[in-house]
Amino acid sequence: MREELIISGRMNPKIDPILHAWGWEIPLYLFLGGLAAGILFFAALYTIRGKEDMYPAATKWAPFLVPVILIVGLGALFLDLHHKLYFWRLYTTIRFESPMSWGAWTLMIVTPISFIWCALNIKLLFPKWDWKYEWLKQLEQFFLKYKIALSWIMLASSSILGVYTGILFSAFNARPLWNTSILGPLFLASGLSAGAAVIIIMAKEHAERLLFSKIDLMIIGIELFLIIHMFMGFRASTAVQLEAAHLFLGGAYTAPFWVFVVIIGMIIPAILEFLEIKKYKIPVVIPASLVLFGSLMLRFLIAYGGQASRYLY
Amino acid sequence: MKTTRRDFIKISTASAGGIAMTSPVINWMSNGKNDESELDEHKMKRYPTYCEVCFWKCAGWTYTNAEGKIKKIAGNSNDPHSNGRFCPRGTGGVGMYYDEDRLKTPLIRTGKPGSQTFREASWEEALDYIARGMQKIEKEHGPDCMALFTHGSGGKFLGHMLKAFGSNNIAAPSYAQCRGPREVAFFATYGSGVGSPEPTDIRDTKCLVLIGSHIGENMHNGQVQEMSDAIDKGATIITVDPRYSTAASKSKYWLPIKPATDIALLLAWTHVIIYEELYDKKYVEKYTFGFDELKEHVKNYTPEWAYGITTIKPDVIRKTAKEMANASPAVIVHPGRHVTWYGDDTQRLRAVAILNALLGSWGRRGGFYNPEGIHLPKFPAPKYPKIKRTWRDAFPGKYVLADLALASGMCDATIPTLDRDCSIKGWIVNGTNLISTLPDMQNTLTAISHLELLVVIDTMPMEITGYADVVLPECTYLERYDMLRTSKHRFPTIALRMPASEPLYNSKPDWWIAKELGNRLGLQDYFKYNDITELLDWQLKQVGSSLKEMQRIGVKKLNREFDDLYFQENEDVEFNTPTGKIELYSTDLEGEGFDPMPKYTAHPEPQEGFYRLIYGRAPMHTFSRTANNPNLTDLMDENTVWINPKVAKEWYLENNQYIWLQNQDGVVSTFPIKVRITERIRWDSVYMVHGFGHSNKKLSRAHGRGASDSELITNVMLDPIMGGTGMRGNFVTFLTEEPVRKEVKS
Amino acid sequence: MRYAMAIDTKKCVGCSDCVVACQTENNVPIGYCRDWVVEVMDGTYPQLEMEIRSERCNHCDNSPCVRCCPTGASHYEPGGIVTVTHEDCIGCSACIESCPYDARYTHPDGYVDKCTFCLHRVEKGQQPACVSVCPTKCMYFGDLDNPNSDVSKIMKNRKWKVLAPEAGTNPQVYYLI
Ligand SMILES: Nc1nc2c(c(=O)[nH]1)N[C@H]1C(S)=C(S)[C@@H](COP(=O)(O)OP(=O)(O)OC[C@H]3O[C@@H](n4cnc5c(=O)[nH]c(N)nc54)[C@H](O)[C@@H]3O)O[C@H]1N2
Ligand SMILES: Nc1nc2c(c(=O)[nH]1)N[C@H]1C(S)=C(S)[C@@H](COP(=O)(O)OP(=O)(O)OC[C@H]3O[C@@H](n4cnc5c(=O)[nH]c(N)nc54)[C@H](O)[C@@H]3O)O[C@H]1N2
Ligand code: SF4
Numbered sequence A: 001m002r003e004e005l006i007i008s009g010r011m012n013p014k015i016d017p018i019l020h021a022w023g024w025e026i027p028l029y030l031f032l033g034g035l036a037a038g039i040l041f042f043a044a045l046y047t048i049r050g051k052e053d054m055y056p057a058a059t060k061w062a063p064f065l066v067p068v069i070l071i072v073g074l075g076a077l078f079l080d081l082h083h084k085l086y087f088w089r090l091y092t093t094i095r096f097e098s099p100m101s102w103g104a105w106t107l108m109i110v111t112p113i114s115f116i117w118c119a120l121n122i123k124l125l126f127p128k129w130d131w132k133y134e135w136l137k138q139l140e141q142f143f144l145k146y147k148i149a150l151s152w153i154m155l156a157s158s159s160i161l162g163v164y165t166g167i168l169f170s171a172f173n174a175r176p177l178w179n180t181s182i183l184g185p186l187f188l189a190s191g192l193s194a195g196a197a198v199i200i201i202m203a204k205e206h207a208e209r210l211l212f213s214k215i216d217l218m219i220i221g222i223e224l225f226l227i228i229h230m231f232m233g234f235r236a237s238t239a240v241q242l243e244a245a246h247l248f249l250g251g252a253y254t255a256p257f258w259v260f261v262v263i264i265g266m267i268i269p270a271i272l273e274f275l276e277i278k279k280y281k282i283p284v285v286i287p288a289s290l291v292l293f294g295s296l297m298l299r300f301l302i303a304y305g306g307q308a309s310r311y312l313y
Numbered sequence B: 001m002k003t004t005r006r007d008f009i010k011i012s013t014a015s016a017g018g019i020a021m022t023s024p025v026i027n028w029m030s031n032g033k034n035d036e037s038e039l040d041e042h043k044m045k046r047y048p049t050y051c052e053v054c055f056w057k058c059a060g061w062t063y064t065n066a067e068g069k070i071k072k073i074a075g076n077s078n079d080p081h082s083n084g085r086f087c088p089r090g091t092g093g094v095g096m097y098y099d100e101d102r103l104k105t106p107l108i109r110t111g112k113p114g115s116q117t118f119r120e121a122s123w124e125e126a127l128d129y130i131a132r133g134m135q136k137i138e139k140e141h142g143p144d145c146m147a148l149f150t151h152g153s154g155g156k157f158l159g160h161m162l163k164a165f166g167s168n169n170i171a172a173p174s175y176a177q178c179r180g181p182r183e184v185a186f187f188a189t190y191g192s193g194v195g196s197p198e199p200t201d202i203r204d205t206k207c208l209v210l211i212g213s214h215i216g217e218n219m220h221n222g223q224v225q226e227m228s229d230a231i232d233k234g235a236t237i238i239t240v241d242p243r244y245s246t247a248a249s250k251s252k253y254w255l256p257i258k259p260a261t262d263i264a265l266l267l268a269w270t271h272v273i274i275y276e277e278l279y280d281k282k283y284v285e286k287y288t289f290g291f292d293e294l295k296e297h298v299k300n301y302t303p304e305w306a307y308g309i310t311t312i313k314p315d316v317i318r319k320t321a322k323e324m325a326n327a328s329p330a331v332i333v334h335p336g337r338h339v340t341w342y343g344d345d346t347q348r349l350r351a352v353a354i355l356n357a358l359l360g361s362w363g364r365r366g367g368f369y370n371p372e373g374i375h376l377p378k379f380p381a382p383k384y385p386k387i388k389r390t391w392r393d394a395f396p397g398k399y400v401l402a403d404l405a406l407a408s409g410m411c412d413a414t415i416p417t418l419d420r421d422c423s424i425k426g427w428i429v430n431g432t433n434l435i436s437t438l439p440d441m442q443n444t445l446t447a448i449s450h451l452e453l454l455v456v457i458d459t460m461p462m463e464i465t466g467y468a469d470v471v472l473p474e475c476t477y478l479e480r481y482d483m484l485r486t487s488k489h490r491f492p493t494i495a496l497r498m499p500a501s502e503p504l505y506n507s508k509p510d511w512w513i514a515k516e517l518g519n520r521l522g523l524q525d526y527f528k529y530n531d532i533t534e535l536l537d538w539q540l541k542q543v544g545s546s547l548k549e550m551q552r553i554g555v556k557k558l559n560r561e562f563d564d565l566y567f568q569e570n571e572d573v574e575f576n577t578p579t580g581k582i583e584l585y586s587t588d589l590e591g592e593g594f595d596p597m598p599k600y601t602a603h604p605e606p607q608e609g610f611y612r613l614i615y616g617r618a619p620m621h622t623f624s625r626t627a628n629n630p631n632l633t634d635l636m637d638e639n640t641v642w643i644n645p646k647v648a649k650e651w652y653l654e655n656n657q658y659i660w661l662q663n664q665d666g667v668v669s670t671f672p673i674k675v676r677i678t679e680r681i682r683w684d685s686v687y688m689v690h691g692f693g694h695s696n697k698k699l700s701r702a703h704g705r706g707a708s709d710s711e712l713i714t715n716v717m718l719d720p721i722m723g724g725t726g727m728r729g730n731f732v733t734f735l736t737e738e739p740v741r742k743e744v745k746s
Numbered sequence C: 001m002r003y004a005m006a007i008d009t010k011k012c013v014g015c016s017d018c019v020v021a022c023q024t025e026n027n028v029p030i031g032y033c034r035d036w037v038v039e040v041m042d043g044t045y046p047q048l049e050m051e052i053r054s055e056r057c058n059h060c061d062n063s064p065c066v067r068c069c070p071t072g073a074s075h076y077e078p079g080g081i082v083t084v085t086h087e088d089c090i091g092c093s094a095c096i097e098s099c100p101y102d103a104r105y106t107h108p109d110g111y112v113d114k115c116t117f118c119l120h121r122v123e124k125g126q127q128p129a130c131v132s133v134c135p136t137k138c139m140y141f142g143d144l145d146n147p148n149s150d151v152s153k154i155m156k157n158r159k160w161k162v163l164a165p166e167a168g169t170n171p172q173v174y175y176l177i
């Protein structure tokens, strides 16, 4: 028998018995960040490709949600901070080795861009909108003129945001479950998939819905591939990671992960979207909402599961 | 099977976490806001003290910050008891001061005994009440029907008061429940007890033999420090314990003995050492008496014989005996301290004393040194009145060899019998939680029910305070002066305890209580000082120091009168025994009708389904006195019952499950206790740490946490020689569900 | 200069004095701790072995907690001591997540806290509080770059290990075995 005890009664809140320093705030923040990134990515992509009018939900309508999403996301991040009055310290330095730092800075760039993007389309929402001041009007003209350049910036920054939401976790070597390079692409894909799902819900035209259903289906395929790849990687790795992977392969997180994330969040919507493509009448809201749900759950389970995994010594 | 720390803490949060959640973080050293800063010793004031968390009495310093708040306690590096390092309990002593559950004001009982319903009273009223009660007892039964139970520094003043009043019934539980048999056994052998701190020269020993004595968990500071020094120097440690103690894990040899069979092992060692001629011949010849008788006596006590009894293999017995002999005379067969185990304890300790004598370790470097203390003159006072009767009169012809009063004896003498003309009628209980300290709780309660007056002086609401007629809140040791510490060591020292803060709440020191009570009893002539500082300064000036000097240095080292830490080569030594020699054959014991040499007698064994209940210490707690200390409960807030995996499997017990223990007499623990399945305990025994399972609800951190070993100790194995209360003859079984309890009618 | 600690598992008795001393020295609130004691026992009665270790922040040479801190609150002090500047810390917990030893916690006041090697004492030439109280004197602290320091000397004569070396953090708390 082996007996390993902490005999000094250690019970640091949120550290013992199982690390729980990050509660719901961080996974929600990551989900919303990924979602915003996904929407902005597609908006930028189809604007650059000159298909603004063909895909209005993607390029114009969905981005209206982004500032709200980002503000809620930042709100969640803010709630997570325990020393809130010192929040501004995030912006007194840039630390490239800290994903938290460049995440904060990326949001610093993405958020205003998303506002500008909405402003450029504001007349869709309020046809009688007037910018009142001359300099505002000039500014609008300026951005309209360089919209393509703006789109490129948006494409780049939203990709960074998307990747960041994945890398935030995988930067933490200390948590064996997060210690995999697959988490970055997986979260990026999940963010794009969620973005596509929102566009599907908002799209009025069948063509646009169809396109994003196809895109979503493809991304889900990639996600499933990445997930399988991730666990195969763990299985072939150290004892620590084996133990970590076990959380999802027999351990406490197995059922929620495979049921909520994989089956409900990926496989079922994939089937429904496939049927949709095959011209069956499916209420699009269903697969799209399932994708959003799955994407959210993925963040939560990886966040909690990761914190439950640790080095053994 | 594997228990990981994750599993462990996961389960324990269910309870501990629950507590943490209900009681918000205590900012124990600041009011409200957290004080962020680390301490800056240069900005702090320090006051000398000696620790009261246990009876090693380490001297140290209490540090206060700029606002005068007590912040920390640390050792005094000139003190041989602490060498500048306190143990966890001493370091955590601040928690005693900050414990918000402390007794805050005098209380007078309004409800039934034990019911803990009191009203607050002024000191005036409470002291008058006590004085009236004592005078009534004096008038109706005589002053010698008052008794004082005390464990702690303040007892000196109260003892003085009681002797002036006319009673000599003064006892501490540290004798008949603790080290009494050892003192009697060593006195019978060497003409001198062991005393405290034990003069074991552990730091220079080459071989340390621990019989039960669980140094490292038993945190008596100097011994722990010296054992560590000994490990550094490569000493061999031999530990005899049915449990894999911390000390066992540091030992070259761990002898996992069957409980209650130690005498057999000791006799077998004696046999090997004598018959393989491993003993110190010169020493034995020069200093001892009765070697031939001993040799004859142990003839048949062979290792093979002992194997069948102790389960220790003969070759291990021989090998360890040789290790001791090789180290001789720098070898210590440690006398232990809490030795009241099986009722034949004086004889077991005699076997230990004899073994040391054969190895020539008494009076030798690396064995036992000759300690020296200082004798301070007593502050002038009239002679005490002559005492007519004592508790001993309740036990005619018994326990003659007991050199100190028996707490259990005084308790028993309180219960009236037909042939006793006066039983004890009034108790003053100072700093001892008799309910959980004396075995056979029911007996203690019976005694209490016969009292006319029960005064309890304590710092905390405890089980005993519930039965008091009057409760007096003493301030903690950090808030008071006490008598100077003069205990013996390698060289004599004096240590001062002085307050680092005014007493919190309406609490007062014992010296004040004793004096005030004395005044009310018309004994003012015995207290001819206005303030304790007057007394201390007077005493110190008699030995060339002063209170002022002591306030600055805390500990004063003095020189030994003679260079006699160890015997000189070939020195002639006169021992204080009838023969003037180390008595391997005890003429004293023989004279009183006891075996002059120890014999092995078998003890009852647990029945099927029962396990021997053994208990011990956790390094971070002192009995019940620390059970509610915020700093120390943070380290350990309940005890567990250690159960061998084989046993657990038979009973389908799981780690961290809560169960109730029931003893051979059907007594069930009041509170459930958490199961710890561990290979560290034998399959015929279970183990728990003493001091938990408190029933007083006013202890917000300790109430109901863990179980009390004391209440399961209903079978007391009395030592016929000196009246020690053997407490390890109790057996328990497991209940996985709370039993239906009968209403207790009172 | 490279401060380090060496802890002798052969002498440590697990008394947890180091934990209480840290609490009183550094105003660690009750319910929290910067150091803790682990006991690992192996075997079957009566063939048993046990190791006792007092653990704390390892003041890693390659410390992920410093790397991942977005504000620079977690940083190295001279001698490699890793500390947190309370006024720079936003309490984002990134460093907590990054530490393989779970050595950090969020102080009830919001910032992240952990062992400082008692920098405030070390600066004055004193030993860290835990080292100075340990009744078994099983802890050694000092400058590894100085061959005459307590740590350097003891490490020369003894076998040692560090915790979770595979985490790549290069810990500077050594366990003598
Ligand atoms: N931390 C801490 N330290 C303390 C105290 C405290 O309260 N807390 N109290 C102090 C006081 S007053 C005292 S008296 C001492 C007591 O401390 P010790 O004198 O060391 O007490 P023991 O009863 O010898 O120790 C208990 C050990 O005896 C073992 N044991 C049980 N039954 C047997 C048996 O039949 N044979 C053998 N060989 N071993 C057995 C148990 O497994 C356990 O390891 O501790 C002192 N030190
Ligand atoms: N079941 C069982 N019984 C035992 C033992 C055991 O191991 N198991 N051990 C035995 C041994 S070895 C001993 S020495 C005895 C010890 O027995 P006790 O000395 O009775 O032990 P404690 O339970 O610590 O009780 C001390 C009381 O003193 C109070 N107190 C603390 N500080 C002060 C102070 O400054 N002033 C005053 N007035 N009161 C104070 C505490 O609040 C507590 O109520 O117990 C013996 N009884
Ligand atoms: S051994 Fe510990 S509790 Fe006992 S007097 Fe010394 S410091 Fe205090």
Ligand code: SF4
Residues within 6 Å of the ligand: C011, C012, C013, C014, C015, C016, C017, C018, C019, C037, C054, C133, C134, C135, C136, C137, C138, C139
């Ligand atoms: S104070 Fe020393 S002996 Fe006690 S647990 Fe800490 S390191 Fe070990």
Ligand code: SF4
Residues within 6 Å of the ligand: C056, C057, C058, C059, C060, C063, C064, C065, C066, C082, C098, C099, C100, C101, C102, C103, C104, C114, C169
């Ligand atoms: S032990 Fe943890 S907190 Fe300490 S330096 Fe290493 S990574 Fe950072």
Ligand code: SF4
Residues within 6 Å of the ligand: C068, C069, C070, C071, C072, C073, C074, C084, C088, C089, C090, C091, C092, C093, C094, C095, C096, C112
């Ligand atoms: S919690 Fe504080 S110290 Fe830790 S990473 Fe965040 S800002 Fe840095």
Ligand code: SF4
Residues within 6 Å of the ligand: C021, C022, C023, C025, C026, C034, C035, C056, C114, C115, C116, C117, C118, C128, C129, C130, C131
């Ligand atoms: S070095 Fe100081 S801060 Fe670190 S554990 Fe020891 S006492 Fe605490």
Ligand SMILES: [Mo]
Residues within 6 Å of the ligand: B174, B177, B178, B179, B337, B338
């Ligand atoms: Mo004792």
